[in-house]
Amino acid sequence: MAKMTLEELRNLRNSKKKEMTQRDGEKSAQIVIGMGTCGIAAGAKDAFDAFLDELNSHEIKDTRITQTGCMGLCFSEPTVEVAVPDMPRVIYGNVDAEVARRIVREHIIEKKLVSDHIFDKPAADIITD
Amino acid sequence: MHATLCDLITDLVQNSFEANAAEVTLNVEETEKNLKVVIADNGKGMSAETLEKAKDPFYSDGLKHKHRKVGLGLPFLFQTSEMTGGTATIESEEGVGTTVTFNLDPANVDLPMFGNFSTAAATLMTYGFQGNLTIEHSKDGKSYSVSREELIEVLGDLNDLESLTLLKQFIEGNEEEING
Numbered sequence: 001m002a003k004m005t006l007e008e009l010r011n012l013r014n015s016k017k018k019e020m021t022q023r024d025g026e027k028s029a030q031i032v033i034g035m036g037t038c039g040i041a042a043g044a045k046d047a048f049d050a051f052l053d054e055l056n057s058h059e060i061k062d063t064r065i066t067q068t069g070c071m072g073l074c075f076s077e078p079t080v081e082v083a084v085p086d087m088p089r090v091i092y093g094n095v096d097a098e099v100a101r102r103i104v105r106e107h108i109i110e111k112k113l114v115s116d117h118i119f120d121k122p123a124a125d126i127i128t129d
Numbered sequence: 130m131h132a133t134l135c136d137l138i139t140d141l142v143q144n145s146f147e148a149n150a151a152e153v154t155l156n157v158e159e160t161e162k163n164l165k166v167v168i169a170d171n172g173k174g175m176s177a178e179t180l181e182k183a184k185d186p187f188y189s190d191g192l193k194h195k196h197r198k199v200g201l202g203l204p205f206l207f208q209t210s211e212m213t214g215g216t217a218t219i220e221s222e223e224g225v226g227t228t229v230t231f232n233l234d235p236a237n238v239d240l241p242m243f244g245n246f247s248t249a250a251a252t253l254m255t256y257g258f259q260g261n262l263t264i265e266h267s268k269d270g271k272s273y274s275v276s277r278e279e280l281i282e283v284l285g286d287l288n289d290l291e292s293l294t295l296l297k298q299f300i301e302g303n304e305e306e307i308n309g
C-alpha cells in the first residue's frame with residue numbers, strides 16, 4: 001500500500017460517503033473492546049483487527065467500534081461489549097480473533113448470542129453510554 | 130512484561146488519556162542503534178510522592194480499578210528497560226502534565242518484539258478519549274505525523290467502521306513508506 005496523504009484520505013472518504021447516504025441514521029451494532037493493560041496482554045488488539053476484517057468482509061458498514069480501558073474483568077480478558085438493536089446488551093469474555101469473527105457472524109448477522117462466551121449482562125457501574 | 134513494545138506504548142498512552150489530558154503526543158524515533166519513545170501529556174500530573182508510588186506494581190490510584198491494587202503500566206516499562214540495559218525516565222508535575230521518555234537498544238536479545246504499530250495507532254486514535262492525540266513516527270530519517278483532530282476533520286466520526294477502516298489504511302500506508 002502506498003503512502004496516503006490527508007487529502008487522498010479525504011477524497012476516499014467522500015467517494016465512500018456517496019455510496020452510503022441511503023443507509024445513514026440507525027447504527028446496526030455497537031462494539032466496545034476492553035483495552036486495559038490486561039486486555040492488551042490477552043490479545044485485545046487481535047480481536048480489534050479480526051472485528052474490522054470480518055465486518056468489512058460482510059460489508060456491515062453501519063457499526064461503531066470503540067476502545068475502552070479496563071472493564072474490571074481482567075480474569076476474562078479480552079472482554080467485548082456488544083449492543084445490537086432489539087437484542088440484549090451482552091459482555092463476552094475471552095474474545096480472541098476467532099471469537100470476534102463468530103460474534104460478527106452469529107450475534108450481529110444471525111442475531112443469535114454466542115452463548116459459550118457470554119460473560120454477563122453489564123453491571124451498571126462499569127458500562128456507560 | 131508486555132508481549133510487544135507496542136503494547137507497552139499503548140499502555141503508557143492510555144495513562145495519559147486517563148489523566149484527563151487535552152493534548153497527548155506520542156513520538157517514536159527508530160534508528161538501527163536506538164529506539165526512543167516520548168509520551169507527553171498535559172494531564173493532571175503526579176506529585177513526587179505519587180510518582181514514587183507509581184513505580185511500584187502494587188500501586189494503582191484506586192480510581193480505575195476499584196477492586197484491584199495493582200497497576201502494571203509503569204512497572205512494565207522499568208522492568209523492560211532494566212532487563213535490556215535501556216533507560217526510562219518520568220518527569221511529572223501536578224496540574225501541569227507528565228512526560229515519559231525511554232531509550233532501548235533494538236539489538237538486545239531480551240527486548241520484546243516491536244509489534245504491530247498500525248493497529249496500536251489505530252486503536253489509540255479511536256479510543257474513547259475526548260482530547261487530541263498526535264502520533265509521530267520516524268525510522269532512519271523518514272517520518273510521518275498525524276493527529277486525531279486532523280483525522281476527525283477529514284473523516285468525521287472516527288469510530289464508525291468506514292472511518293476505522295480508512296484510518297487504518299492511512300496509517301498502514303504511512304508505516305509502509307517509512308519502513309520501506
Ligand SMILES: Nc1ncnc2c1ncn2[C@@H]1O[C@H](COP(=O)(O)OP(=O)(O)OP(=O)(O)O)[C@@H](O)[C@H]1O
Pocket residue numbers: 036037038070140144145148170172173174175183188189190191193199200201202203204226227
Ligand atoms: N501520565 C500520567 N499522568 C498522571 N498520572 C499517571 C500517569 N501515568 C501514571 N500515572 C499514575 O500512576 C499510577 C500507576 O500507573 P500504571 O500504569 O502503572 O497503573 P494503572 O494505570 O493504575 O493500571 P494499569 O495500567 O495496570 O491498568 C496510575 O494509577 C496513576 O495514578
Ligand SMILES: [Mg+2]
Pocket residue numbers: 037140141143144200201202203
Ligand atoms: Mg496504566
